[in-house]
Amino acid sequence: MQNQFQLIQPSILLLLLSGLLPTFAQTINPLPEKHQQPDTTIVLEKVTIEGFRLSSHLRTFPGNLSVLAGKDFMLSDGTNLATTLNTLPGINMQSGTYATNRIVIRGMGSRTPYNTNRIRSYLNDIPITTSDGISAPEEIDAQNLGRIEVIRGPSSALYGSGLGGSVNLFTPEKLKNEGNFSLNYGSFSTLKTNISGTLNTANTHLWGSLSHLQSDGYRENNEFRRTSFLTTAKWKQSKWTLKSTLLLTDSEAEIPSSLGKTKFENEPQAAAANWAAIEGHKKNQKAMAGLSFTNFLSSTLTQQLSLHGKWSDNYEKRPFNNLSDQTLSAGIRGKLSHYRRVTDWVLGIDWITEQYKWKLDQDNILLNENRETRNQFSAFAILNYRLTTRLSLSVAGTLNHIRYRLTDMYAANGDQSGRRNFPVIVSPRLGLNYIVGEHLSFYASAGHGFSMPSPEETLLPAGDVNPDIKPEQGMQYETGTRLNLFGNAVEAEVSVYWIELNNLLVTKRITEDIFTGMNAGKTRHQGLKLMLHNRIVEYRIPGNLNPLSLTPFS
Structure with missing residues (x-):
C-alpha cells in the first residue's frame, strides 16, 4: 500500500489542475478537422504515420x-489491448489473464509461451x-493512447529489426484544456477508473493520466491489481522542441497457471493445484522515462537527440522456487533528418545498455544468483526518393552489434561467468510504392530482421554461457495494394507475403523451472492478408490465410 501511495503522489498536482478545468466528462467531442494536427489524428483523406522515422x-x-x-x-472496454489489436488482420493477441x-x-512470437517476443514495441518512440x-505493451492503459501503428514483418531501420514487426504506441495530443473521468464496473468484480487532464499554453503542452484496474478474475487464484501514472510534456520554440514522457506502474497478479485437458473440460475456473496451494503470484514495479530534444537547423535539416531509461523490480512466487529480478537500462538515440521535395533521408545511431539481475530461492535458501549486462549498438540510414509524382523508392539499412557479459554471483556451484560477442548483423530493407490514382496504390518490399536469445536461452542447463547459440534471422518479401472507394468511406487492402526464417530459437524445458535455448532449423511463413474497413456503418473485416512449412534441424 505504501508503494502504491508513492506511485500516486506525482499525479496530485495534475489532478488538482484537472479539477479546475471547466470540462469534466467521460468522452470529449473531437475538434473540427481544420484545427487538428495532422501528425496525431486520422482524417479521411490522409493518415499520417511515423513508420519511416519520417512523418509520411x-x-x-x-x-x-x-x-x-x-x-x-x-471497440473495447479499455481493460486490455487484445480486443483492439485483434481487429487487424495478421495480428493475434492472446490474453490468458490481465x-x-x-x-x-x-x-x-508463437513459440514464446508466456509473453511477447520477436516483436518490438515503443511508447512515444521510447523502447518498451x-x-x-520481451515486450509488454498491454501494461499501458488503452485509454491513455491516441494512436497505435503496427508494422508487420521485419521493419529493419524503421523501428529496430524485430522479426515480427513493431507495435508503436502514441499518447494523445489535444489542443484544448480539458479533464476526463471514466468509471467502469463489470463481471468478476472488475473495476477500472481513469482520470486525465490536458493543460495548454502558448508554447507548452501538458497531459497526464492516472488509472487503476482491479479484478477478482474468472479462475481461482486470479486476482489482479494495477495502478499506473502516465504523463507527457512538450515545450515549443521557433528553433527547437523538447518532449518528455514518464510512465510509472505498480501491479500485483495471482497466477492460476495452466490446466490439463480433463481438468479444463470439467472445471475450467480452477487454478493449477500446486499454484493454488501456495497462492502463487507476481509483483511488478516499473518506471520508464524519455526526453527528446529536436533542433531545427534549417527549413530542411533537423537534428534530434533522445535519452531514455527503464527500471523494474519483480518478484514471482512459484511452487518450485521463487524468482526475484531487477532490470535497469539506459539508452541514447541521435538522428539527423533532411527533407526535400524529391528526396529525404535519415542518419542515426542507437545505443542501449541494460543490466538484468536475477536470483532463485526456495524455503529461504538461495539457489542461484546472476547478473547479465547487455550492450546493443546500431547505426541506421533511410533514404526516400520520389522518382516521379507517383513512384517512390525507400532504401534502408541497419548495422547491429550486441554483446553480453554474465557474472555469476553465487559461489556455491563454482564461477560460471562468461562473455558472448555476437557478429555484426546487417539488416537491409527495400520498398517501392506506386500511386495509380487518388484511390489506388501498390507497394512491394523486402526486409531483414533478427531476434536475440533470451537470458534463459543464452545459458546451458548447468548455468554456463552457451557459446553456440545464434540469433534467429529472416527475410520477408511482400507485395500489396490499398484501395479507397466512395469518397474514402470504404478502405480495402490486400497483400501477400513470404517469410524465410533461419536458426530458429526454441526454448527447451529441462525441468519445471530450468529452460535452455537451441537453434532448430528453419521455417517458411506464407500468407494472404485481406482488410475491408467501412466508415458508413462502421465495420471492419479482417482476414488471413497462413500456411506454414517447417524444416527440422539436423
Missing part, C-alpha cells in the same frame, strides 16, 4: 502498416522492449 502518409508507405485511432479504441498476454504477428526481446 499511409498511402505512400512502401510496406504493410496499420493505424488504430479514434473510434477504433471504442498479466499473461502474447502478441503474435504472422506467426512470429527489453534487450532480450
Whole structure:
C-alpha cells in the first residue's frame, strides 16, 4: 500500500489542475478537422504515420502498416489491448489473464509461451522492449493512447529489426484544456477508473493520466491489481522542441497457471493445484522515462537527440522456487533528418545498455544468483526518393552489434561467468510504392530482421554461457495494394507475403523451472492478408490465410 501511495503522489498536482478545468466528462467531442494536427489524428483523406522515422502518409508507405485511432479504441472496454489489436488482420493477441498476454504477428512470437517476443514495441518512440526481446505493451492503459501503428514483418531501420514487426504506441495530443473521468464496473468484480487532464499554453503542452484496474478474475487464484501514472510534456520554440514522457506502474497478479485437458473440460475456473496451494503470484514495479530534444537547423535539416531509461523490480512466487529480478537500462538515440521535395533521408545511431539481475530461492535458501549486462549498438540510414509524382523508392539499412557479459554471483556451484560477442548483423530493407490514382496504390518490399536469445536461452542447463547459440534471422518479401472507394468511406487492402526464417530459437524445458535455448532449423511463413474497413456503418473485416512449412534441424 505504501508503494502504491508513492506511485500516486506525482499525479496530485495534475489532478488538482484537472479539477479546475471547466470540462469534466467521460468522452470529449473531437475538434473540427481544420484545427487538428495532422501528425496525431486520422482524417479521411490522409493518415499520417511515423513508420519511416519520417512523418509520411499511409498511402505512400512502401510496406504493410496499420493505424488504430479514434473510434477504433471504442471497440473495447479499455481493460486490455487484445480486443483492439485483434481487429487487424495478421495480428493475434492472446490474453490468458490481465498479466499473461502474447502478441503474435504472422506467426512470429508463437513459440514464446508466456509473453511477447520477436516483436518490438515503443511508447512515444521510447523502447518498451527489453534487450532480450520481451515486450509488454498491454501494461499501458488503452485509454491513455491516441494512436497505435503496427508494422508487420521485419521493419529493419524503421523501428529496430524485430522479426515480427513493431507495435508503436502514441499518447494523445489535444489542443484544448480539458479533464476526463471514466468509471467502469463489470463481471468478476472488475473495476477500472481513469482520470486525465490536458493543460495548454502558448508554447507548452501538458497531459497526464492516472488509472487503476482491479479484478477478482474468472479462475481461482486470479486476482489482479494495477495502478499506473502516465504523463507527457512538450515545450515549443521557433528553433527547437523538447518532449518528455514518464510512465510509472505498480501491479500485483495471482497466477492460476495452466490446466490439463480433463481438468479444463470439467472445471475450467480452477487454478493449477500446486499454484493454488501456495497462492502463487507476481509483483511488478516499473518506471520508464524519455526526453527528446529536436533542433531545427534549417527549413530542411533537423537534428534530434533522445535519452531514455527503464527500471523494474519483480518478484514471482512459484511452487518450485521463487524468482526475484531487477532490470535497469539506459539508452541514447541521435538522428539527423533532411527533407526535400524529391528526396529525404535519415542518419542515426542507437545505443542501449541494460543490466538484468536475477536470483532463485526456495524455503529461504538461495539457489542461484546472476547478473547479465547487455550492450546493443546500431547505426541506421533511410533514404526516400520520389522518382516521379507517383513512384517512390525507400532504401534502408541497419548495422547491429550486441554483446553480453554474465557474472555469476553465487559461489556455491563454482564461477560460471562468461562473455558472448555476437557478429555484426546487417539488416537491409527495400520498398517501392506506386500511386495509380487518388484511390489506388501498390507497394512491394523486402526486409531483414533478427531476434536475440533470451537470458534463459543464452545459458546451458548447468548455468554456463552457451557459446553456440545464434540469433534467429529472416527475410520477408511482400507485395500489396490499398484501395479507397466512395469518397474514402470504404478502405480495402490486400497483400501477400513470404517469410524465410533461419536458426530458429526454441526454448527447451529441462525441468519445471530450468529452460535452455537451441537453434532448430528453419521455417517458411506464407500468407494472404485481406482488410475491408467501412466508415458508413462502421465495420471492419479482417482476414488471413497462413500456411506454414517447417524444416527440422539436423
